[in-house]
Amino acid sequence: MADQYEVSKAGAAALGIPSLRWEELPEGPVVVLLDQTRLPAEEAELVCTDVPALVQAIRRLAVRGAPLLGIAGAYGVALAAARGFDVDEAAESLAHARPTAVNLGYGVRRAAAAYRAAAGRGAGAGAAAAALVEARALHAEDIEAGARMAEQGLALLGELLPGGGHRILTHCNSGALVSGGEGTAFAVVRAAHRAGELRRLWVDETRPLLQGARLTAYEAARAGMAYSVLADGAAGSLFAAGEVDAVLIGADRIAADGSVANKIGSYPLAVLARYHHVPFVVVAPTTTVDLETERGADIEVEQRPGSEVTELSLPPGQGSGAGPGAAIAVAPLGAQAYNPAFDVTPPELVTAIVTEAGVVSPVTRNGLARMCSTSRWSKSRSGNGMMAE
Numbered sequence: 037m038a039d040q041y042e043v044s045k046a047g048a049a050a051l052g053i054p055s056l057r058w059e060e061l062p063e064g065p066v067v068v069l070l071d072q073t074r075l076p077a078e079e080a081e082l083v084c085t086d087v088p089a090l091v092q093a094i095r096r097l098a099v100r101g102a103p104l105l106g107i108a109g110a111y112g113v114a115l116a117a118a119r120g121f122d123v124d125e126a127a128e129s130l131a132h133a134r135p136t137a138v139n140l141g142y143g144v145r146r147a148a149a150a151y152r153a154a155a156g157r158g159a160g161a162g163a164a165a166a167a168l169v170e171a172r173a174l175h176a177e178d179i180e181a182g183a184r185m186a187e188q189g190l191a192l193l194g195e196l197l198p199g200g201g202h203r204i205l206t207h208c209n210s211g212a213l214v215s216g217g218e219g220t221a222f223a224v225v226r227a228a229h230r231a232g233e234l235r236r237l238w239v240d241e242t243r244p245l246l247q248g249a250r251l252t253a254y255e256a257a258r259a260g261m262a263y264s265v266l267a268d269g270a271a272g273s274l275f276a277a278g279e280v281d282a283v284l285i286g287a288d289r290i291a292a293d294g295s296v297a298n299k300i301g302s303y304p305l306a307v308l309a310r311y312h313h314v315p316f317v318v319v320a321p322t323t324t325v326d327l328e329t330e331r332g333a334d335i336e337v338e339q340r341p342g343s344e345v346t347e348l349s350l351p352p353g354q355g356s357g358a359g360p361g362a363a364i365a366v367a368p369l370g371a372q373a374y375n376p377a378f379d380v381t382p383p384e385l386v387t388a389i390v391t392e393a394g395v396v397s398p399v400t401r402n403g404l405a406r407m408c409s410t411s412r413w414s415k416s417r418s419g420n421g422m423m424a425e
């Protein structure tokens with residue numbers, strides 16, 4: 037297994053610095069995160085020396101995005117084990133830090149299962165090492181999955197949109213900032229760009245936390261793409277003008293029936309895409325497919341604080357130059373707000389789901405289950421008491 041820095045180099049190559057890494061310091065191991073709340077103005081790193089710090093970072097989206105949450109959760113268990121914290125308690129708090137992305141619980145359970153199996157064999161300190169090996173394996177698998185999704189997705193774009201020159205609309209952020217490698221949907225965009233087939237990337241700003249305007253634009257700029265940021269509400273007029281050839285988005289949880297939970301605002305894009313006969317493609321690793329959740333209606337959608345809608349939070353040091361994270365009210369004081377972090381798109385509105393194991397189109401329960409069973413990692417998933425295949 038490549039050492040941790042090697043493993044995260046793919047992400048670093050995409051970003052300039054890795055979105056997450058494990059580091060052994062003289063005073064003990066740490067999980068180092070690229071603090072995404074401070075992007076694009078600052079590439080600031082957050083050093084987590086304990087699990088509460090990592091849980092807090094997950095809750096405030098300093099680290100975010102389904103695949104990376106799974107990796108962070110696994111390293112969090114390894115951190116607890118290495119520093120002598122209660123691993124069961126750590127696993128519980130990490131797995132429940134955010135409810136929708138299935139990857140978080142999956143990563144935590146994988147590392148915790150490795151730790152418990154080693155401890156059960158009387159491995160002593162070796163149990164902590166076993167948790168770290170599992171976290172690193174998950175990290176490496178995610179990098180490889182991203183590369184495979186990029187290949188599969190680029191080939192699919194070639195079938196759906198013969199002739200290249202794609203104008204792709206994406207929502208939220210699904211690049212290296214959500215992965216150990218180059219991401220999910222954005223990894224496909226990056227592959228199209230490298231192949232000279234990306235004519236324009238339309239970047240939904242993605243209110244209220246602006247993952248598109250702040251993070252996808254940051255990644256697109258670093259990659260030298262021709263991109264434009266737009267207000268979420270402007271997407272409809274782009275479709276009406278015939279300016280969108282395909283929508284590519286990530287996912288936080290895909291139910292067994294093919295329903296897709298993703299950032300709020302994804303479902304309206306699926307409706308627009310269907311009305312305008314534009315392919316709506318979801319790109320996610322099989323670790324995002326949750327065969328134990330039957331239907332979209334069964335997916336728990338995270339409800340976030342209303343202040344994220346009624347206030348505009350500026351990263352520390354931006355705006356008035358005030359101290360940490362100034363917030364500007366954009367609604368009357370006391371305004372109520374509705375702020376679900378995700379919505380759910382029914383399978384019939386999804387043209388295809390691209391994973392590292394292949395493409396499902398049309399999206400059916402059987403097709404999804406079959407694809408997950410062919411994923412090279414499905415054994416390790418079931419081997420660790422993971423989601424049923």
Ligand SMILES: CSC[C@H]1O[C@H](OP(=O)(O)O)[C@H](O)[C@@H]1O
Nearest residue numbers: 100101102208210286287298299
């Ligand atoms: C491909 S995972 C990225 C996924 O995660 C984002 O949610 P959040 O920023 O709240 O972690 C969004 O749903 C993206 O599609």
